[in-house]
């Protein structure tokens with residue numbers, strides 16, 4: 583199952599991605615976390631590993647990819663670049679682009695490092711094509727951590743995933759964005775679920791009143807230990823009941839998808 587995690591900036595996408603990955607790995611799943619956020623540098627720390635070399639480099643780097651996209655546009659092919667010639671499995675991913683710990687592999691598409699190096703479009707294209715071409719065994723799970731907002735929908739990254747999780751924090755903007763994500767998911771027939779994050783009783787009440795009940799996959803409270811670990815840039819080495827409940831919910835969704 584390929585799970586894409588998205589939502590407003592700072593809502594807790596990377597935190598939920600890391601906690602979920604750890605929970606699933608402990609249950610015996612082979613977990614690949616895909617960092618497709620070209621800007622932030624926090625997820626690898628939350629997983630307790632170093633940032634791996636950007637996967638984009640395997641395909642010649644960003645400059646090469648941009649040139650190929652331009653060439654395709656000039657030929658009237660709409661800028662689409664064929665990146666993969668065959669279907670891939672986990673074992674096809676070159677080890678030098680992975681960081682691994684406790685049953686979790688981290689793959690990073692690539693980060694923006696230099697002034698005027700160009701936009702992140704090739705990163706979106708690579709994320710999309712990789713997800714579309716990746717074949718999974720039943721015990722394999724991919725968790726994609728995305729950049730803030732909905733630009734990845736514009737780049738079609740969701741094309742290759744099985745379900746979308748919108749992380750919603752207690753803010754009006756986040757609630758509005760989650761509705762937009764829901765619409766976008768519907769338009770491409772991908773299931774969208776909400777994870778409410780950083781909630782207390784009052785915010786939970788307000789948020790539940792504005793979201794479809796049957797789409798709530800999890801409710802994660804504001805947690806002091808999570809906050810402190812995030813501030814220190816430490817690994818998220820803690821188990822939360824609410825994350826275990828989220829994992830169980832997603833296992834149910836996985837079984838439903840498999841039964842279809």
Ligand SMILES: Nc1ncnc2c1ncn2[C@@H]1O[C@H](COP(=O)(O)OP(=O)(O)OP(=O)(O)O)[C@@H](O)[C@H]1O
Nearest residue numbers: 591592593594595596597730780804805808809812
């Ligand atoms: N459940 C939680 N309890 C307490 N604090 C949390 C929780 N989840 C996230 N945070 C806080 O929110 C901050 C942002 O979290 P995180 O980096 O996961 O968000 P994000 O959506 O990935 O952000 P970005 O859009 O920048 O990638 C963390 O640094 C942490 O302080």
Ligand SMILES: [Mg+2]
Nearest residue numbers: 595596619622
């Ligand atoms: Mg993040």
